[in-house]
Amino acid sequence: MRSRPRLLYVPFxxxxxxxxxxxxxxxxxxxxxxxxxxxxxxxxxxWYGVLxxxxxxxxxxxxxxxxxxxATVVATVLGTMMAVxxxxxxxxxxxxxxxxxPAVLPDLVLAIGLLVLYGTIQLTxxxxxxxxxxxxxxxxxxxxxxxxxxxxxxxxxxxxxxxxGAGPVVTFVKITLPQLMPGIVAGALLxxxxxxxxxxxxFFTIGNNDQTLPIVIYSMIRFGVTPKINALAAILLLxxxxxxxxxxxxxxxxxxxxxx
Amino acid sequence: xxxTRFTRRLPAAAAxxxxxxxxxxxGGESSSSSSGAAPAAADQLKPxxxxxxxxxxxxxxxxxxxxxxxEKAKAELKIKEVQIQTHDTNETAMTKLTAPGDSGIDxxxxxxxYAQALNEQGLLEPIHKELIPNLANLYPEATQLxxxxxxxxxxxxxxxxxxxxxxxxxxxxxPKSWNDLLKPPAWAEKxxxxxxxxxxxxxxxxxxxxYSINTDKDEEIEKAxxxxxxxxxxxxxxxxxxxxDRLVSGEAIxxxxxxxWCPTTDPKGNIxxxxxxxxxDLWVDTMVIMxxxxxxxxxxxxxxxxxxxxxxxxxxxxINYKVPNKAAMEQVKIAKGSLLGTTPxxxxxxxxxxxxxxxxxxxxxxxxDVTAS
Amino acid sequence: MPxxxxxxxxxxxxxxxxxxxLVVLMLVPLALVFSYTVFQRxxxxxxxxxxxxxxxxxxxxxxYLSVVLDSLKIAALTTLIALLxxxxxxxxxxxxxxxxxxxxxxAVVLPFWTNFIIRVYAWTILLSGPGxxxxxxxxxxxxxxxxxxxxxTIVAGLLYSYLPLMVLPLYxxxxxxxxxxxxxxxxxxxxxxxTFRKVTLPLTVPGVLTGCLFVFVPSFGNFVIPEMLGxxxxxxxxxxxxxxxxAARDWPFGATxxxxxxxxxxxxxxxxxxxxxxx
Numbered sequence: 077m078r079s080r081p082r083l084l085y086v087p088f089x090x091x092x093x094x095x096x097x098x099x100x101x102x103x104x105x106x107x108x109x110x111x112x113x114x115x116x117x118x119x120x121x122x123w124y125g126v127l128x129x130x131x132x133x134x135x136x137x138x139x140x141x142x143x144x145x146x147a148t149v150v151a152t153v154l155g156t157m158m159a160v161x162x163x164x165x166x167x168x169x170x171x172x173x174x175x176x177x178p179a180v181l182p183d184l185v186l187a188i189g190l191l192v193l194y195g196t197i198q199l200t201x202x203x204x205x206x207x208x209x210x211x212x213x214x215x216x217x218x219x220x221x222x223x224x225x226x227x228x229x230x231x232x233x234x235x236x237x238x239x240x241g242a243g244p245v246v247t248f249v250k251i252t253l254p255q256l257m258p259g260i261v262a263g264a265l266l267x268x269x270x271x272x273x274x275x276x277x278x279f280f281t282i283g284n285n286d287q288t289l290p291i292v293i294y295s296m297i298r299f300g301v302t303p304k305i306n307a308l309a310a311i312l313l314l315x316x317x318x319x320x321x322x323x324x325x326x327x328x329x330x331x332x333x334x335x336x
Numbered sequence: 337x338x339x340t341r342f343t344r345r346l347p348a349a350a351a352x353x354x355x356x357x358x359x360x361x362x363g364g365e366s367s368s369s370s371s372g373a374a375p376a377a378a379d380q381l382k383p384x385x386x387x388x389x390x391x392x393x394x395x396x397x398x399x400x401x402x403x404x405x406x407e408k409a410k411a412e413l414k415i416k417e418v419q420i421q422t423h424d425t426n427e428t429a430m431t432k433l434t435a436p437g438d439s440g441i442d443x444x445x446x447x448x449x450y451a452q453a454l455n456e457q458g459l460l461e462p463i464h465k466e467l468i469p470n471l472a473n474l475y476p477e478a479t480q481l482x483x484x485x486x487x488x489x490x491x492x493x494x495x496x497x498x499x500x501x502x503x504x505x506x507x508x509x510x511p512k513s514w515n516d517l518l519k520p521p522a523w524a525e526k527x528x529x530x531x532x533x534x535x536x537x538x539x540x541x542x543x544x545x546x547y548s549i550n551t552d553k554d555e556e557i558e559k560a561x562x563x564x565x566x567x568x569x570x571x572x573x574x575x576x577x578x579x580x581d582r583l584v585s586g587e588a589i590x591x592x593x594x595x596x597w598c599p600t601t602d603p604k605g606n607i608x609x610x611x612x613x614x615x616x617d618l619w620v621d622t623m624v625i626m627x628x629x630x631x632x633x634x635x636x637x638x639x640x641x642x643x644x645x646x647x648x649x650x651x652x653x654x655i656n657y658k659v660p661n662k663a664a665m666e667q668v669k670i671a672k673g674s675l676l677g678t679t680p681x682x683x684x685x686x687x688x689x690x691x692x693x694x695x696x697x698x699x700x701x702x703x704x705d706v707t708a709s
Numbered sequence: 710m711p712x713x714x715x716x717x718x719x720x721x722x723x724x725x726x727x728x729x730x731l732v733v734l735m736l737v738p739l740a741l742v743f744s745y746t747v748f749q750r751x752x753x754x755x756x757x758x759x760x761x762x763x764x765x766x767x768x769x770x771x772x773y774l775s776v777v778l779d780s781l782k783i784a785a786l787t788t789l790i791a792l793l794x795x796x797x798x799x800x801x802x803x804x805x806x807x808x809x810x811x812x813x814x815x816a817v818v819l820p821f822w823t824n825f826i827i828r829v830y831a832w833t834i835l836l837s838g839p840g841x842x843x844x845x846x847x848x849x850x851x852x853x854x855x856x857x858x859x860x861x862t863i864v865a866g867l868l869y870s871y872l873p874l875m876v877l878p879l880y881x882x883x884x885x886x887x888x889x890x891x892x893x894x895x896x897x898x899x900x901x902x903x904t905f906r907k908v909t910l911p912l913t914v915p916g917v918l919t920g921c922l923f924v925f926v927p928s929f930g931n932f933v934i935p936e937m938l939g940x941x942x943x944x945x946x947x948x949x950x951x952x953x954x955x956a957a958r959d960w961p962f963g964a965t966x967x968x969x970x971x972x973x974x975x976x977x978x979x980x981x982x983x984x985x986x987x988x
Binding site: 526532536568572573574575587697698700701703704705707708709 | 750772773775776837855857858940941942944948950952953956957958959
């Protein structure tokens with residue numbers, strides 16, 4: 077745009093420096109040959125080796141993937157159904173608000189609520205107790221995403237289907253679901269991502285012999301700083317970077333196909 | 337070296353049994369209802385039981401037993417399987433042991449007052465002394481510890497005390513009193529850390545005031561609180577886990593520390609440990625056998641094995657903590673700077689922390705108030 | 710509105726599983742937590758079902774009230790800084806050429822994709838006594854400064870973690886603006902700033918409100934950042950709640966603090982909804 081006051085660039089660049097300075101430091105320090113997390117002694121890949129051999133981190137990663145997958149399945153199925161039910165069969169404001177509530181409530185409140193519930197019914201905690209918990213808040217996000225998609229779709233096909241005597245389930249499976257697919261996939265991806273990084277709820281609801289990656293990292297950092305964590309950060313960064321780029325490419329291909 | 341040592345564990349720490357004890361209430365009920373099925377009296381354990389039919393699940397602080405212990409014990413005792421799980425604090429151990437349902441744990445390592453709390457919940461199997469002849473290797477003092485006189489439900493594994501760990505090259509004068517921590521001199525401003533777990537948070541203040549660390553008198557606890565609140569602005573932070581690192585890096589120069597966690601063997605040799613003149617505590621980490629265990633003979637055999645001079649001594653050398661085993665300590669090689677040389681008599685100058693029952697909530701409140709202020 | 714039996718059936722089929730899930734895992738737990746506020750603590754956690762008002766009296770104890778007020782202050786300050794930095798950033802991003810726009814947006818979100826705990830940890834490396842900032846200061850003959858373990862550090866950590874949540878809704882709001890509006894304003898002789906104040910800003914108020922909410926809510930209830938960057942010395946209401954459940958074994962007081970947390974957020978939501986309607 078023509079009118080871009082120079083002054084605005086100050087906060088603009090400040091934002092990016094602020095966002096990336098700590099990350100750059102982490103990545104650089106991950107190649108440190110020394111023990112210190114603060115002073116760079118020389119280049120080395122040894123911390124990546126140390127990381128690769130760390131069973132706790134490996135187990136944590138596996139647990140995280142299990143939880144995220146489970147939560148995504150629960151959240152996607154229930155969230156999609158909620159979205160359809162809300163958009164097509166009722167116009168209850170209360171139901172709307174209730175569906176979104178897990179996403180709006182502070183994670184800490186949700187976490188202690190679940191802790192109290194599990195304690196009251198004397199449930200032995202494990203990975204599945206986290207799956208249930210993550211499924212809860214992820215469901216809200218899936219429902220929101222799918223609903224956005226639903227408001228954009230044409231209802232005439234569904235109406236035609238119903239007029240021809242198809243029940244709600246048949247209409248849903250044959251007509252609504254295929255139309256919703258992009259929204260459902262987007263919602264599922266969001267659910268998966270949110271669960272991967274979720275710490276607070278997992279911290280309160282996980283069993284003692286299982287740890288997700290964020291919990292492993294948290295307890296490692298509690299015992300002090302180690303370049304191993306820096307190496308892990310660098311790898312996570314690389315993975316997300318690749319995922320974002322791949323995602324961008326895929327959307328572009330999808331868009332160009334759609335235009336063809 | 338120092339890293340792995342620091343990450344070993346939270347020593348006799350984590351006074352707040354937290355969530356652990358939180359669930360203990362329920363856990364207690366569920367296990368007492370199931371305890372009818374479990375053998376309770378000594379004569380129901382068979383000294384000649386076939387250990388190759390038994391498996392052991394142990395929970396212990398990370399790195400607190402040498403890595404090879406399970407393999408060694410398996411080979412030596414012909415136990416079918418020995419598995420180690422780790423916990424990082426007493427709190428997490430208590431969570432495991434008191435959670436509803438069967439924990440699946442046979443042997444647990446927890447600090448003395450936690451063993452006492454577990455026993456009060458009816459979760460521990462009495463120690464069948466005839467199955468552990470190596471109890472005779474313990475220092476006589478180690479059989480008369482106040483939380484469990486006579487080792488009725490716990491067997492001590494390591495012991496130590498709490499004091500001031502400091503950088504001899506960076507302090508202007510050697511700390512001698514808890515007041516050096518509580519009212520840090522100008523050169524130590526914001527370079528002091530304190531333990532945050534409630535009983536250890538209160539310890540320096542109580543001792544400097546001349547009170548017992550087991551006091552339940554409101555006015556004494558209140559005075560300690562005032563001292564701690566006045567100290568707070570001068571602290572670097574409260575720290576239970578990384579004070580050793582911070583001393584090595586120079587970020588802190590004087591910290592309240594558990595002896596085994598003070599990195600006195602740091603190669604530069606300028607980290608020292610002292611027990612202030614007002615006195616301190618005696619903490620003990622113990623081994624206990626769970627009442628719910630189905631492998632009690634193997635559990636006793638393991639405890640007996642650990643108490644043998646070779647194994648207990650080997651453990652002490654490997655993890656650098658003092659063990660209350662006379663026969664073992666007599667053959668331990670003491671590394672330069674190591675605190676392993678402290679004698680039981682010196683240790684026993686410390687006051688043993690005991691479980692305070694309902695009054696322990698007063699310490700919880702104190703810790704909450706101090707951190708919130 | 711569901712009128713026909715088919716509609717009712719549809720609503721039932723699609724909504725009941727999710728609804729049951731919400732009731733069992735959210736509403737029942739919340740009800741349990743709130744009922745705890747009037748009971749006494751059990752020694753090993755849990756509650757003793759004897760009525761007491763002690764938890765609320767304690768909440769208004771100056772000591773604890775000040776923690777709640779501090780948390781409000783910290784979260785509000787974080788939100789304000791995020792807005793002041795985030796608005797110009799979002800404004801500029803919205804006006805970049807398409808190619809750069811995507812890149813700039815992705816660059817804002819990318820740090821968000823590394824682990825939350827690691828992002829916070831990065832700050833301890835930067836700011837600690839022997840850390841990078843102090844080393845740099847030492848080179849120019851300054852410091853060392855006490856950068857870690859105070860409220861300022863907590864604000865920095867919160868800002869770092871949640872700034873993208875401010876930039877994104879602002880960007881969405883600014884992007885939606887019709888550029889012709891601004892051009893018209895400029896053509897009518899309004900200065901850049903006047904255009905901003907009279908046209909751009911009022912039209913983006915909903916975005917501002919959303920961004921503020923997105924930053925304020927997770928900041929206010931946070932316990933990880935104050936714990937890692939506050940050194941257990943400066944604490945927020947989130948730490949208090951966490952400690953009541955995981956360390957102090959005082960579930961009723963923890964529940965009372967949670968109720969206070971939610972009450973503050975509900976008030977804010979109402980204010981936000983009211984402001985959004987007026988805008």
